[in-house]
Amino acid sequence: MVDKENTVTSEDNTKENVLKFFKDYEIREENVQQYIDSIIKDFYKPSPSIYASNNDSVKEIQSKFGDSSIPEGIICDKNNINKYFSEIKENVIDKATRVSSPNMVGHMTTALPFFHRPLSKLVTSMNQNVVKVETSATTTFLERETLSKLHRAFFNQSPEFYEKYLSITEGTFGCITSGGTIANLTAMWVARNKAFPKTDSFDGIEKEGVISALRYYGYNDMAIVGSELMHYSFKKAADVLGMGLKNIYTIPVDSEYGIRIDLLIEKLEELKRKKIKVIAIVGIACTTEVGSIDNLEVLADLAKKYEALFHVDGAWGGSFIMSEKYRYLLKGIELADTVTIDGHKLLYTPMGCGIVLFKSPLLPTTTIRKVASYVIRAGSMDHGKTTLEGSRPANVLYLHASLNLLGHRGLSSLLDIAVENTNYMAELVKSYPQFEIISKPITNIFLYRYIPSWLRKDNEQFEVRYPVSPNSKTIEIEEVSTLYSNSTQDQTFDISDLTDKEENSFVEEEPSQYTNEENQVIDYFTTELQAKQKREGKGFVSKTTVKTTKYPNYEKGIDVLRVVIANPLVTHENIKAVVEEQIRLSQELEKEYKMKTQSI
Ligand SMILES: Cc1ncc(COP(=O)(O)O)c(C=O)c1O
Missing domain, CATH: 3.40.640.10 (Type I PLP-dependent aspartate aminotransferase-like (Major domain))
Structure with a gap:
């Protein structure tokens, strides 16, 4: 990535120049810091995509990372240092996964409270080594x-x-x-x-x-x-x-x-x-x-x-x-x-x-x-x-800060928000005949799959409700939201309908059964739907395969869409957008499938 023409190769000044990376660093560091701050700001700009910029294919991205040589000389002048970081911005940051995107509801990696970003600078600046007391x-x-x-x-x-x-x-x-x-x-x-x-x-x-x-x-x-x-x-x-x-x-x-x-x-x-x-x-x-x-x-x-x-x-x-x-x-x-x-x-x-x-x-x-x-x-x-x-x-500094700044009640509220959002999404998914709920949310994960129109049965689905302890308290969303609202993201909580839900245990109905052949078709649609949504880059749920007691004779296990919600920036609007996009994409998939099968 680095322009090797611009590296300083003269052996005479190498020692002098390399020491500049350790001494006299204020001006240089300030310069890089300013640039990185602007990159971070860009990275956090609200975007409809789960990638910071255009969603290049894996192959295209991979092709940018093929240089196996280490430059001979040192890059120590301001212009070339900036050039190095601008290449990093273009190839690494702009195309990185926006794990804190509120449309990404399928992974365990989430948005961070604002204080962790400056804290990471502290962890690196101190560079303690906790292996032994002498260095920590x-x-x-x-x-x-x-x-x-x-x-x-x-x-x-x-x-x-x-x-x-x-x-x-x-x-x-x-x-x-x-x-x-x-x-x-x-x-x-x-x-x-x-x-x-x-x-x-x-x-x-x-x-x-x-x-x-x-x-x-x-x-x-x-x-x-x-x-x-x-x-x-x-x-x-x-x-x-x-x-x-x-x-x-x-x-x-x-x-x-x-x-x-x-x-x-x-x-x-x-x-x-x-x-x-x-x-x-x-x-x-x-x-x-x-x-x-x-x-x-x-x-x-x-x-x-x-x-x-x-x-x-x-x-x-x-x-x-x-x-x-x-x-x-x-x-x-x-x-x-x-x-x-x-x-x-x-x-x-x-x-x-x-x-x-x-x-x-x-x-x-x-x-x-x-x-x-x-x-x-x-x-x-x-x-x-x-x-x-x-x-x-x-890294204990992060842990200590999360425990002390968020506290029991803050963490408790974040988890409540996560579970309630997951409940909301499960209820929404359940309301569409296109989907079959495979596992109800116990906390903040649930599974479902797409059933093509010709296979849908009059499918009385699970009543998706949480088992909630009787002495639960109202969540304190406002307090926690302040720890995220100072972030560079322009996202806010959608707290309008995060009210306490009715509390009771699950009610289970007899699920419908599909044959192994039908399950194979359902697997195809579920897998394709997840991949298509991922390619579009505006919403994301993950995909996995589970063995379920609902289909004991389907030994391979069924393919399912997996929702994981931990990010407190997720709103009901984000969730609706993800599910509605799936409905639109599935209609396209059905058309494509019918055309393919009719032409055979
Ligand atoms: C239940 C469980 N155990 C262990 C791990 C591994 O954790 P890590 O990825 O932090 O190594 C995970 C990660 O998803 C997990 O969900």
């Missing part, structure tokens, strides 16, 4: 404090407990990771090492390895057990931990997409008979595909009975612990040994912020702790002792 004199303790806040929200131990573990070097409330994947991997690492501990005659799996551990304890293998909707990060964990993917046992789900307890018990008994050690039972809250939540209380009991670690993957839904209305859905999470949450999902932090919490702060100390004489010393507060990652940025 204050942010290590900020991490500790922030982790204690989250630990308390989930596990609510006594004030003495928090006082103790905030001050001693042994033990940690959790680890801050780059995301949910590493958080889940850390939890499985702890689970594996906990399952094969040190004895008088065995040094523990950590030192002896998998084969010796199985041999010593008399097992044929080890396993992770959870529902078939477990996130694929568990496959990565099983692979990295030397267990193999075959040792992840996935249990089918029920009609509400929660793990089938009867089949789980059967599997646990079978594994026991086969002398396969279950290192962890995984509960999900909420599943990535559907948004469903497992029965965590029962899973906790089973984990106790079968002496397995109980992990809850709350990367998406764990943050509902902040919601007064929906916290009750997570009942049993307080019984978990480990919990994953993603800050960069529903705690509204920038990317790169996951968390694994340990109910017992000593659990990682006794299972995975590592020390090195030159960096992470045994008696120190260094967080690198128990984090999988080594050098890490102080």
